[in-house]
Amino acid sequence: VEMKGVEFLRKIYAVADLRITPRPTPDDQFFALLEDFIxxxxxxxxxxxxxxxxxKPHRTIVTSEEIEKERRKLIRDTFIKLLKSEFFEGEDEYIGSK
Structure with a gap:
């Protein structure tokens, strides 16, 4: 039995796309983009x-899913506040000019 070589196996592994960490989802990439903006x-x-x-020291977050959920909620809420402050910043001036 003869081995086909290390490079042959590397190509097979690359095609199989084996990973230690899960592949980032588009949702993960979206929140990373929002976090960078914030x-x-x-x-x-x-x-x-x-x-x-x-x-809130009495509150305990046990799993990584809960941590990620809390992080996403904070990012979403902060992004909404930033949008509101940007869009409604000059609203009084606009209404007063009518």
């Missing part, structure tokens, strides 16, 4: 999550 506006998601954990 960070560019000066908001630190990790710092806010830490503040929430200190304010």
């Amino acid at each position: 960070r560019s506006k000066g908001f630190d998601v990790d710092k806010e999550l830490l503040k929430k954990a200190i304010v």
Whole structure:
């Protein structure tokens, strides 16, 4: 029995797309994009999550899914607040000019 070689096996593994960590979903990429946008506006998601954990010490998050859910909720809520502040910033001036 003769082996076909290491490169042959590497090609098979590359085609199989074997991974240790799960492949990022489009949803994960979307939230990463939102988080980058929020960070560019000066908001630190990790710092806010830490503040929430200190304010509510009785609350325990056990699984990584719960941690990710909490992170996404914070990102979503912060993004909505940023959008509202951007769009409704000059609303009073616009209404007053009618």
